[in-house]
Amino acid sequence: MDDATRERIQTLVDTHPVLLFMKGNRLFPRCGFSATVVEVLKRSGVDFEVIDVLTDPEIRQGIKEFTNWPTIPQLYVQGKFVGGCDIVRDLYENGELDEVLAPVKNG
Amino acid sequence: MVEAHLVEARLRAHIPDVTHLEVKDLTGTKDHYEAVIVSPAFEGKSRVDQQRLVFTALGELMDGPIHALTFKTYTPERWAALAG
Numbered sequence: 001m002d003d004a005t006r007e008r009i010q011t012l013v014d015t016h017p018v019l020l021f022m023k024g025n026r027l028f029p030r031c032g033f034s035a036t037v038v039e040v041l042k043r044s045g046v047d048f049e050v051i052d053v054l055t056d057p058e059i060r061q062g063i064k065e066f067t068n069w070p071t072i073p074q075l076y077v078q079g080k081f082v083g084g085c086d087i088v089r090d091l092y093e094n095g096e097l098d099e100v101l102a103p104v105k106n107g
Numbered sequence: 108m109v110e111a112h113l114v115e116a117r118l119r120a121h122i123p124d125v126t127h128l129e130v131k132d133l134t135g136t137k138d139h140y141e142a143v144i145v146s147p148a149f150e151g152k153s154r155v156d157q158q159r160l161v162f163t164a165l166g167e168l169m170d171g172p173i174h175a176l177t178f179k180t181y182t183p184e185r186w187a188a189l190a191g
Binding site for chain 2: 031068070071085
């Protein structure tokens, strides 16, 4: 991954408190795992930003290297990698996602 | 695509002391897999580190042959408690 892509990703994760790298967008997720994370985030009532990696090949490949994580979706909260679909769903089902999202929850 | 038994062999070879392993081809196309992996190696690790251990074990299989993978990791104690 070139430096420009690395910087772009760094800026994105530093800028958006809750950021989901996914396939598709929040209205039209293009993969089941991405759709699951979008649904969980919606239910958690937190504002979140989405990056559709299908429209950005550099980020699609770069995020895997950046995170050292081979799959999409990837959820970042306050610049820190939280996990992919399995982990986000596990956190949600165990009532632990709210804790992770607490610092960025509005109101 | 990759055969299920190769996924199993890779996991057993690279994750120490696997006590229970399930690998299921979700779609019959040998590229969408679901797995359950039980090993003491997950002890004391965060969820992310547990899953990274699995991704590292699968290596290049995650860069094409396997399109989608969903899996759960347990220590033997947690697995026994679930089964109990």
